[in-house]
Amino acid sequence: xxxxxxxxxxxxxxxxxxxxxxxxxxxxxxxxxxxxxxxxxxxxxxxxxxxxxxxxxxxxxxxxxxxxxxxxxxxxxxxxxxxxxxxxxxxxxxxxxxxxxxxxxxxxxxxxxxxxxxxxxxxxxxxxxxxxxxxxxxxxxxxxxxxxxxxxxxxxxxxxxxxxxxxxxxxxxxxxxxxxxxxxxxxxxxxxxxxxxxxxxxxxxxxxxxxxxxxxxxxxxxxxxxxxxxxxxxxxxxxxxxxxxxxxxxxxxxx
Amino acid sequence: xxxxxxxxxxxxxxxxxxxxxxxxxxxxxxxxxxxxxxxxxxxxxxxxxxxxxxxxxxxxxxxxxxxxxxxxxxxxxxxxxxxxxxxxxxxxxxxxxxxxxxxxxxxxxxxxxxxxxxxxxxxxxxxxxxxxxxxxxxxxxxxxxxxxxxxxxxxxxxxxxxxxxxxxxxxxxxxxxxxxxxxxxxxxxxxxxxxxxxxxxxxxxxxxxxxxxxxxxxxxxxxxxxxxxxxxxxxxxxxxxxxxxxxxxxxxxxxxxxxxxxxxxxxxxxxxxxxxxxxxxxxxxxxxxxxxxxxxxxxxxxxxxxxxxxxxxxxxxxxxxxxxxxxxxxxxxxxxxxxxxxxxxxxxxxxxxxxxxxxxxxxxxxxxxxxxxxxxxxx
Ligand SMILES: Nc1ncnc2c1ncn2[C@@H]1O[C@H](COP(=O)(O)OP(=O)(O)OP(=O)(O)O)[C@@H](O)[C@H]1O
Ligand SMILES: [Mg+2]
Numbered sequence: 001x002x003x004x005x006x007x008x009x010x011x012x013x014x015x016x017x018x019x020x021x022x023x024x025x026x027x028x029x030x031x032x033x034x035x036x037x038x039x040x041x042x043x044x045x046x047x048x049x050x051x052x053x054x055x056x057x058x059x060x061x062x063x064x065x066x067x068x069x070x071x072x073x074x075x076x077x078x079x080x081x082x083x084x085x086x087x088x089x090x091x092x093x094x095x096x097x098x099x100x101x102x103x104x105x106x107x108x109x110x111x112x113x114x115x116x117x118x119x120x121x122x123x124x125x126x127x128x129x130x131x132x133x134x135x136x137x138x139x140x141x142x143x144x145x146x147x148x149x150x151x152x153x154x155x156x157x158x159x160x161x162x163x164x165x166x167x168x169x170x171x172x173x174x175x176x177x178x179x180x181x182x183x184x185x186x187x188x189x190x191x192x193x194x195x196x197x198x199x200x201x202x203x204x205x206x207x208x209x210x211x212x213x214x215x216x217x218x219x220x221x222x223x224x225x226x227x228x229x230x231x232x233x234x235x236x237x238x239x240x241x242x243x244x245x246x247x248x249x250x251x252x253x254x255x
Numbered sequence: 256x257x258x259x260x261x262x263x264x265x266x267x268x269x270x271x272x273x274x275x276x277x278x279x280x281x282x283x284x285x286x287x288x289x290x291x292x293x294x295x296x297x298x299x300x301x302x303x304x305x306x307x308x309x310x311x312x313x314x315x316x317x318x319x320x321x322x323x324x325x326x327x328x329x330x331x332x333x334x335x336x337x338x339x340x341x342x343x344x345x346x347x348x349x350x351x352x353x354x355x356x357x358x359x360x361x362x363x364x365x366x367x368x369x370x371x372x373x374x375x376x377x378x379x380x381x382x383x384x385x386x387x388x389x390x391x392x393x394x395x396x397x398x399x400x401x402x403x404x405x406x407x408x409x410x411x412x413x414x415x416x417x418x419x420x421x422x423x424x425x426x427x428x429x430x431x432x433x434x435x436x437x438x439x440x441x442x443x444x445x446x447x448x449x450x451x452x453x454x455x456x457x458x459x460x461x462x463x464x465x466x467x468x469x470x471x472x473x474x475x476x477x478x479x480x481x482x483x484x485x486x487x488x489x490x491x492x493x494x495x496x497x498x499x500x501x502x503x504x505x506x507x508x509x510x511x512x513x514x515x516x517x518x519x520x521x522x523x524x525x526x527x528x529x530x531x532x533x534x535x536x537x538x539x540x541x542x543x544x545x546x547x548x549x550x551x552x553x554x555x556x557x558x559x560x561x562x563x564x565x566x567x568x569x570x571x572x573x574x575x576x577x578x579x580x581x582x583x584x585x586x587x588x589x590x591x592x593x594x595x596x597x598x599x600x601x602x603x604x605x606x607x608x609x610x611x612x613x614x615x616x617x618x619x620x621x622x623x624x625x626x627x628x629x630x631x632x633x634x
Contacts (some may be wrong), residue, residue, distance in 0.1 A: 054585050055581075055585070056581055057577060057581065058577075077584070077590070078581060078584040078585055079584040079585075079586075079587050079588055079589050079590065079593075081585075082584070082585055082586055082587035082588075083587045087585075088585055090582070090585075093582065094576075094578045094579055094581070094582035095579075096579050096582065096583065096596070096597065096600055097600050097601070097603075097604065098599065098600030098601055098602065098603035098604050099596050099597070099599070099600035099603070103596075104583075104586075104596070107588055107592065107596065108583075108586035108587055108588055111586070111587035111588045111589060111592065112586075112587040143600070143604075144582075160586065164586065164587070
């Protein structure tokens with residue numbers, strides 16, 4: 001139950017040759033209960049947008065605002081953002097050696113809720129969530145993301161989303177690297193999450209494939225650090241047919 | 256007269272103190288050690304102090320007690336002092352604390368030797384011999400605590416086909432100085448798990464060598480250390496592969512915090528000509544938690560035969576991984592808690608591999624206590 005408002009967001013990263021601007025003015029509102037898809041070619045800045053909203057230290061916000069239900073997200077620390085109800089399913093989840101999935105999930109849940117979950121119901125909930133995502137019970141004993149297959153990493157991200165139950169979830173290429181069965185399983189997870197109550201979802205993807213399973217309300221075309229076009233689900237169909245070429249060319253011409 | 260040592264991986268020992276001049280600190284083996292803080296152990300401080308108390312807990316079937324040198328098996332492991340401290344201890348030793356596990360005994364409970372230092376003024380010395388008979392299985396845990404100035408020789412002899420877990424836990428007070436020279440001899444098809452856990456002390460320097468008395472032996476060395484401000488913790492390891500089909504696997508992990516915290520890890524492995532088909536891997540990882548720390552890490556592999564199954568080493572010293580912290584924090588976990596998780600995680604697999612249930616809880620608690628000094632400190 002959250003509304004995310006991004007207004008004229010400019011973001012740069014430090015490189016050896018100075019600062020490089022990656023997001024060049026992004027404006028986007030994702031309301032309660034809405035699912036927005038962001039589609040764009042490699043390197044267009046999709047992950048940069050996701051990480052900037054989550055507060056990754058690598059990215060400098062040079063101007064613009066991001067609010068969640070009117071609260072200034074950019075003023076919050078990374079963990080405060082999560083506790084305010086933001087969740088990012090990462091494109092490349094990070095290994096944390098020696099920290100078990102179950103310990104990690106319990107610690108995160110405790111942090112988000114401000115109190116430890118009731119042990120018995122929690123264990124049941126975790127097991128059920130993992131089972132729904134086709135992850136077996138021993139998964140909880142493994143170290144976070146260590147030695148996980150690509151598909152396991154993505155399913156683990158969705159398990160976290162379901163268990164932590166944020167108001168607003170950003171999914172960064174959760175579909176990439178999944179075979180069709182895994183894609184269905186992950187999509188079902190996202191749909192379960194969306195059905196729970198009016199969640200805001202920002203679905204970042206490369207391919208239209210996942211949009212067959214997760215119906216977006218809006219589709220945005222992301223090229224060269226900006227939203228180049230937007231529309232309804234039909235825009236995804238058009239991208240499927242024609243690709244990003246016309247937008248990329250336009251961006252190049254625009255300089 | 257000094258010893259003729261062509262490579263420090265072919266050390267030539269001597270029982271004669273005259274062969275061991277007072278180190279100056281420029282020697283390869285001493286260059287990391289703050290000699291001034293050794294309270295004369297390396298020079299000529301008397302080693303006759305008695306400011307300590309030793310309590311032992313021996314399960315059924317294991318004999319633990321002091322034996323006069325003349326009636327002891329001192330030297331059983333082949334230990335020959337290669338440095339002055341060890342030679343001095345050897346010379347002054349009158350009795351040998353002996354742990355004897357009879358052949359074929361299966362001892363589930365650990366033997367505990369609890370050493371409590373009660374003063375630093377007079378240096379003390381000691382000799383420990385752990386002798387495990389053929390095909391026996393045992394665990395021996397030496398726990399050090401309190402204040403001390405201590406130099407010791409430790410011998411570990413693992414009989415053919417036997418299995419020993421030998422743990423020393425250095426949980427010293429801030430003013431302890433502890434020098435330990437250890438030598439292990441691992442029998443045919445025997446296995447030794449050698450564990451060193453070092454948290455406390457002003458200067459702790461352990462020099463551990465291990466070799467094989469037959470083919471098929473297996474040595475696993477595990478170390479966990481946590482150095483605070485001003486502490487010097489040095490673990491020097493040397494596995495001498497002198498027999499075919501032997502295996503050694505070394506994993507040492509350390510964390511450092513506070514101004515002047517200094518750790519040294521030396522991992523020497525020699526694969527002799529006759530040691531065909533051996534396998535060795537050594538690894539040292541250090542996690543630097545604050546500014547002002549120094550972690551020295553020197554792996555060194557000397558190979559005299561090409562006929563080996565595998566040999567490798569890894570050494571890495573780093574700070575907190577920003578990506579790990581970001582990942583945890585993006586799930587609502589506060590920064591301190593995230594750091595805590597990462598450090599526990601860093602040590603967890605090691606603690607699991609030590610696999611002495613009686614120690615697991617204590618080790619996790621000690622890591623937690625160390626963390627509260629810095630990483631989790633309320634600012
Ligand atoms: N540290 C950096 N130095 C230089 N360029 C960087 C740095 N980090 C990111 N970039 C650049 O920023 C651009 C956007 O990257 P980002 O990961 O946001 O793209 P993306 O749209 O998510 O791509 P993909 O579809 O491959 O995931 C890329 O051109 C990338 O090379
Ligand atoms: Mg990306």
